[in-house]
Amino acid sequence: MLIEGKFTLQAPIQEVWDLLFEIDTLAACIPGAEKIEPIDDRTYDAIVKQKVGPITVRFKFITTLTEIDPPRHVTAEGRGEDIGKAGTFTQKTSVDLTEISEDSVEISYSSNVSLVGRLATFGERIMRAKAKQVGEEITKNLQERLKSRIAS
Amino acid sequence: MIRDFEYFSPKTLKEALTLLDKYQDECKVIAGGQSLLILMRQRLVMPEYLIDIKGISELNYIKSDAKEGLRIGALTTHRAIEKSPAMKNGFSVLAEMEHRLASIQTRNWGTIGGNICHADPTGDPAPVLIALNATLSTASLKGKRNMALEDFCLDYFETALEPGELLTEIQVPAVPPHTGTAYAKFNIIESDMATVGVAVSITLGSGDGMCKDIRIVLGACASTPMRAKQAEEVLRGRKITDNLFKEAGQIASQEAEPISDISASEEYRRELVKVLVARVGKEALARANQA
Numbered sequence: 315m316l317i318e319g320k321f322t323l324q325a326p327i328q329e330v331w332d333l334l335f336e337i338d339t340l341a342a343c344i345p346g347a348e349k350i351e352p353i354d355d356r357t358y359d360a361i362v363k364q365k366v367g368p369i370t371v372r373f374k375f376i377t378t379l380t381e382i383d384p385p386r387h388v389t390a391e392g393r394g395e396d397i398g399k400a401g402t403f404t405q406k407t408s409v410d411l412t413e414i415s416e417d418s419v420e421i422s423y424s425s426n427v428s429l430v431g432r433l434a435t436f437g438e439r440i441m442r443a444k445a446k447q448v449g450e451e452i453t454k455n456l457q458e459r460l461k462s463r464i465a466s
Numbered sequence: 467m468i469r470d471f472e473y474f475s476p477k478t479l480k481e482a483l484t485l486l487d488k489y490q491d492e493c494k495v496i497a498g499g500q501s502l503l504i505l506m507r508q509r510l511v512m513p514e515y516l517i518d519i520k521g522i523s524e525l526n527y528i529k530s531d532a533k534e535g536l537r538i539g540a541l542t543t544h545r546a547i548e549k550s551p552a553m554k555n556g557f558s559v560l561a562e563m564e565h566r567l568a569s570i571q572t573r574n575w576g577t578i579g580g581n582i583c584h585a586d587p588t589g590d591p592a593p594v595l596i597a598l599n600a601t602l603s604t605a606s607l608k609g610k611r612n613m614a615l616e617d618f619c620l621d622y623f624e625t626a627l628e629p630g631e632l633l634t635e636i637q638v639p640a641v642p643p644h645t646g647t648a649y650a651k652f653n654i655i656e657s658d659m660a661t662v663g664v665a666v667s668i669t670l671g672s673g674d675g676m677c678k679d680i681r682i683v684l685g686a687c688a689s690t691p692m693r694a695k696q697a698e699e700v701l702r703g704r705k706i707t708d709n710l711f712k713e714a715g716q717i718a719s720q721e722a723e724p725i726s727d728i729s730a731s732e733e734y735r736r737e738l739v740k741v742l743v744a745r746v747g748k749e750a751l752a753r754a755n756q757a
Contacts, residue, residue, distance in 0.1 A: 366622050366623055367584075367585065367621075367622055367623020367624050368494065368505065368510075368511045368623060369505065369510045369511060369623070398509075399509075400508075400509065400510055432508045432509065432510060433510070435508070439725070439727040439728065439729075440622060440623070442725055442726075442727050443622060443689065443725045443727075444622065446725060447689070
């Protein structure tokens with residue numbers, strides 16, 4: 315499934331770029347992120363927990379940054395699985411930063427997620443709706459982080 | 467395959483609540499199992515303790531009073547509601563909704579309480595009950611709570627039910643005079659869940675074609691059943707015309723928050739909302755005129 319979106323941040327493009335690479339900040343912005351650890355300078359190991367009603371999943375996944383073009387573009391690819399064996403997924407995500415002005419940046423992201431397993435057969439529509447919600451929460455958290463960073 | 471669990475079959479509400487209080491998050495409640503068994507068979511939900519409440523006869527009833535309206539026990543099956551003589555006049559929309567809910571087999575086992583507590587946003591009962599201003603009661607060892615059904619559904623598959631709590635009853639107030647309620651859902655296969663569902667209830671001011679009150683509730687358009695309040699404002703307090711229904715449909719389709727999935731795209735769902743709100747609104751008006 316394709317998850318896309320865009321939003322604008324009032325900050326210089328370099329600041330936004332730097333923020334995206336701060337692992338601790340990213341971890342704090344992703345709801346349910348239990349850990350994000352760098353394995354090398356392009357690869358990260360992560361565990362994210364998500365709950366939809368009575369169903370809880372803990373995804374363990376590896377993400378590799380395949381294209382890094384500072385400060386405008388990054389592509390990430392990865393695969394992961396639910397620790398409870400309810401499903402596995404692969405993803406390819408691209409994030410583009412476009413400078414609107416000296417102090418404002420548009421961030422657009424496009425994530426192609428392929429989900430296989432019980433979560434996919436039963437949960438396709440739930441996952442899709444939840445993914446949209448999670449995407450919105452991440453962007454909201456990122457925006458708040460940047461706002462408080464710029465304010466201070 | 468379903469993972470092994472310890473099984474309890476309480477016969478009274480008190481017994482059930484005691485078990486729930488003891489096992490808290492480690493147990494799941496099962497009634498008709500029409501929603502839970504699907505999850506358990508897929509091993510998406512694997513409770514250690516299963517509390518089967520189907521045998522609690524004190525929660526299985528339909529009571530009807532001319533002034534108070536309906537009181538439906540949480541363990542009443544969909545089929546019982548569908549066939550109940552109490553579902554007449556202003557409540558006939560409940561029997562109609564139940565008639566199109568899933569299949570007879572599911573309706574014979576599934577309960578209204580289980581359906582509401584499962585909180586699937588595509589569910590048929592919730593939009594209709596919300597259009598009818600339904601309230602509900604819950605019980606736990608700590609006591610009872612009452613709330614509007616509209617406030618009970620919080621998110622995908624999440625309700626305001628607290629650990630140790632059971633839904634016990636749904637109340638549907640007596641229908642005010644000159645009120646008509648209708649429901650329609652679009653699906654591709656008969657007996658399938660709603661791609662989009664719309665319930666509308668209209669109350670007319672006496673004899674002048676003025677819309678005294680209106681409730682428009684959308685199903686399968688958001689993470690919970692959704693009141694299309696902006697669309698309601700188009701009609702509330704005004705003399706009803708076909709154009710107003712068209713406008714309400716338009717506004718509701720913008721207000722809705724549907725997603726794209728295997729059944730339909732977001733755009734198609736919005737189009738369905740636009741058409742169904744107008745169509746169901748007109749049906750509700752026709753019923754209000756006859757009431």
